[in-house]
Amino acid sequence: EDKVVQSPLSLVVHEGDTVTLNCSYEVTNFRSLLWYKQEKKAPTFLFMLTSSGIEKKSGRLSSILDKKELFSILNITATQTGDSAIYLCAVLNDYKLSFGAGTTVTVRA
Amino acid sequence: DAGITQSPRHKVTETGTPVTLRCHQTENHRYMYWYRQDPGHGLRLIHYSYGVKDTDKGEVSDGYSVSRSKTEDFLLTLESATSSQTSVYFCAIRAGPSYEQYFGPGTRLTVT
Numbered sequence: 001e002d003k004v005v006q007s008p009l010s011l012v013v014h015e016g017d018t019v020t021l022n023c024s025y026e027v028t029n030f031r032s033l034l035w036y037k038q039e040k041k042a043p044t045f046l047f048m049l050t051s052s053g054i055e056k057k058s059g060r061l062s063s064i065l066d067k068k069e070l071f072s073i074l075n076i077t078a079t080q081t082g083d084s085a086i087y088l089c090a091v092l093n094d095y096k097l098s099f100g101a102g103t104t105v106t107v108r109a
Numbered sequence: 110d111a112g113i114t115q116s117p118r119h120k121v122t123e124t125g126t127p128v129t130l131r132c133h134q135t136e137n138h139r140y141m142y143w144y145r146q147d148p149g150h151g152l153r154l155i156h157y158s159y160g161v162k163d164t165d166k167g168e169v170s171d172g173y174s175v176s177r178s179k180t181e182d183f184l185l186t187l188e189s190a191t192s193s194q195t196s197v198y199f200c201a202i203r204a205g206p207s208y209e210q211y212f213g214p215g216t217r218l219t220v221t
């Protein structure tokens with residue numbers, strides 16, 4: 001059975017702090033790992049990582065994958081209140097995504 | 110916006126009644142998915158489709174059926190709704206340069 005575990009489940013930070021979110025996985029036929037951001041609506045796609053050691057960046061967000069140790073991290077630097085959301089990690093096998101339970105990030109002004 | 114709509118957006122129904130949720134896409138994507146989201150569980154796959162009349166089960170398919178008679182529509186049916194099926198239901202399509210999935214706006218279903 002595919003398994004995706006995210007940690008921590010939730011955290012509260014202040015504006016300007018840096019946040020690191022973790023995602024570990026055990027899946028068959030791994031293709032890629034995806035990160036999504038979910039505010040009070042549908043998840044929106046952030047990154048897809050396929051290769052180990054290559055960092056993906058988008059503004060203040062960055063992510064990296066370690067296929068040997070089977071985990072990924074998502075970093076958010078200089079956090080803003082608009083970063084408050086649930087961050088979902090998912091692993092893609094041939095045709096389907098297996099999601100973790102998500103990390104709820106709350107950024108206080 | 111991946112051109113996905115879901116209907117209805119909110120529904121309250123009684124235990125034992127059948128319910129059908131609709132997902133409509135405008136961009137001719139082959140793969141479509143139904144997920145449910147519950148606190149503490151993330152998103153869990155119910156069923157998916159890889160073409161017209163081609164469907165398969167996901168990890169939580171009991172009590173649900175699907176149909177896809179044309180490319181643009183993927184229907185999810187709860188044969189006899191139960192309170193455990195109270196959830197938010199998301200439809201998704203597989204698209205993008207790396208075949209990532211994009212989600213519809215969701216349907217909040219409450220079974221009383």
